[in-house]
Amino acid sequence: MQVTTASHTARYARILVKLSGEALLGSADYGIDPVVLKRIALEIKDVAGLGVQVAVVIGGGNIFRGAGLARSGMDRVTADQMGMLATVMNALAMQDALEGVGMHARVQSAIRINEVCEDFIRRRAVRHLEKGRIVIFAGGTGNPFFTTDTAASLRAIEIEADVLLKATKVNGIYSADPVTHPGAQRYARLTFDRVLAERLNVMDATAIVMCRDNGLPLQVFNLNNAGDLMRIVRGEDVGTVVTND
Secondary structure, X not given: OOEEXXXXXXXXXXXXXXXXXXXHOOOOOOOOOXXXXXXXXXXXXXXXXXXXXXXXXXXXXXXXXXXXXXXXXXXXXXXHHHHHHHHHHHHHHHHHHHHHOOOOEEEEEOOOOOOOOEEOOHHHHHHHXXXXXXXXXXXXXXXXXXXXXXXXXXXXXXXXXXXXXXXXXXXXXXXXXXXXXXXXXXXXXXXXXXXXHOOOOOXXXXXXXXXXXXXXXXXXXXXXXXXXXXXXXXXXXXXXXXXXX
16 A cells, blocks of 8 residues: 655555664664664654654564573573563663654553553554554563564554564675675565575564465665665665565
């Protein structure tokens, strides 16, 4: 579905943007860089200005990585629950940044923490989007053993987003890690089956299968390239597009 404004046409009416917690680090080793947070908020504001409904899922790796501590001996369920709480912290920070640039935003959490945010209720989330509010989904899926990538796929499907936009540190999906393999090939388009078969690791397999089985397009782009989010929404060829075709 396209959205037409006075001067621009957006390819999508409703999108979900998946941000890693590490995306908020900037040049720091831990926590949240306010400059990066504001830049992301401004880019989301620009996209919403086209009439596009925007939802966001943020990971928690800048604060706490549950899987890492589980490998070190912590109980996996406990570690994952701590990771879910980290995503709530990041979501609240993003909500504040969006409000700071004049947007209305709501945080909905998969784990109950009513003093600071709403519970995830699908119909309420859709209503917020229809009213032009940015909805930030926190707490993962609310279950251990599932990543925030899977949460992003799940929420995108539930709210009937037109596309899932996965923000990374590179310009799409490559045949190998472009940081360690300078000659790696960037793919412009891929199928979900090929991503799975070649283990390209842009998202975990559960998230990829959910996108494939529900016909949800995935587009991978570089969050560090200012303006790429807007370019995608306007229909420009950015990053890598993954579909069933």
